[in-house]
Amino acid sequence: MTNLDVRQLWTGLLQGDESLFYRLYDTLYTGVLAYGLKFSPDRELVKDAINQTFLYLWQKRASLPDAQSPQAYILTAFKRRLISMLESRQGIPSSSGWPETWNEPAETSHEQVLVHQDDTYRLQETVSAAIASLPPRKQQLIRLKYLEGLSYREIAVRTRLSERTIYNKLHEAVKTLRTQLADTDTPYPSVLTAQLALR
């Protein structure tokens, strides 16, 4: 998604168009999340901060600036909120300054942070349908492993399953997935190759 598109969505927000507002959210979500996770590994907290930030944007839409780079504006608002949430949780008064680890993560530019979100929606319908038909438990493991990128050990702690069980379950899930994909009669043999190739 180019900058122009984000600006169009931002204009939509300023005009109070709710559906464009959600599109702005969908578009920037991944980038903002990745940015937030550099400050805190607590995914739930970061997700909460994102929603609070967007709720704020929506409520203040009448007084928001016509920003040249909405991404930068949103990231700044998000960062302030996340830090204040981290602070209030840890009971650190704002005058004490940030711990070292809260410094701006190195090599972070707004453009960079939001660039890779472009790949987010590159889902093929066949693949997503096949995954959707897996049992919820396996889907949860898939999320922990392939989205949050946790190690088997970390997942074991989180789910109280043994590492071996988790490994086996994921292995089974992948097998099922491949069988289903092979059964699907799609006109394109390279149905998977479409958008998911690594850059």
Add this chain to the structure above:
Amino acid sequence: MQQPVTIEYLVSDETFIAFCLGTDPDAIAYWTQKEQQHPQHYAVYREARELVMALHAYSQAKEIEEEASKLKALLHGPDEAVMAADAIPDDRRIQWRVPVAAAIVLLAGIYCFLLLRRPAVTLIMVQTSAGETKQISLPDGSSIWLNAESRLQYPKPFGQKREVALLEGEAYFDVMHDAERPFLVTTPSGMRVLDIGTAFNVKSYTALEEESVGVVTGEVLLSHPGHPGKSRLKAGEGGIVDKRSGTLRLAHYSGEAAGWMNGNIVLNDVSFRELQLVLRNTFKIQLLFSDTAMADCRITTSFRRNEKITDILRTLKIVYGISYTTRGDTIRLKGTPCT
């Protein structure tokens, strides 16, 4: 003994996943080397990578969906209960933060429950690489052909409107007419092409200054934010939008120009810049101009996708009097085709 490399094994391997997600430099170094050492397993590695990324993308889309419905719940809750706290907290606010949080969680729960009962909408993105075209059959019976190096997106299922966003490149639409549910194609510059039972071609390349639509059969309604009103285009007619100024001009459109779907590439009075783009997308060949002014010269030519590039260039040499030098996949053009 080395373990046989299967896709299932790779996709559930800790370090392979880290390699695909780009989270661990050691894993990246290890698997990059592995792949290079075993080119005979390329297909296996590739499919495994794609599966990991598919699993990642699916989970990502799911998470966004869930979070968006939470946000929706926040937006539509009673104002006083969910007013977003200002970014910098003060002491008074902290005191009633707990009940507010509880109210938010409760509301979110109720709304999620309501939302989940509706069918989920997934955004489908389809993309082609250089030298590749794709046909997409939509559930409503319409078909889309996507040209090389192009990208489009549409929701599944369609809502009241059947709306497809052409994000990059060129696509040909053969639409099943449904007066109840209009079919709309949008482009990044804001062009809107509304079908009235039609086959039409839409083009929007970042590298080109113009976007265009051409009608092959039937009619479309064309509109653009930079242009008042709507233009009704019939078969054989086209519209060209200047992306910068937003101006719209109507032009003749030859159905031949949509022949790319069958491998016939017809360039009708286009810039050399567009030729450059087409050669890159179709043949993965980089065309260079010895004189930059050449990019704006106009050209009319046609060729087949399976034709040899040297034959295409020979034709250009005869018709436009240009010469060329080839080095690998790069071709440098010389001459004054404008005159």
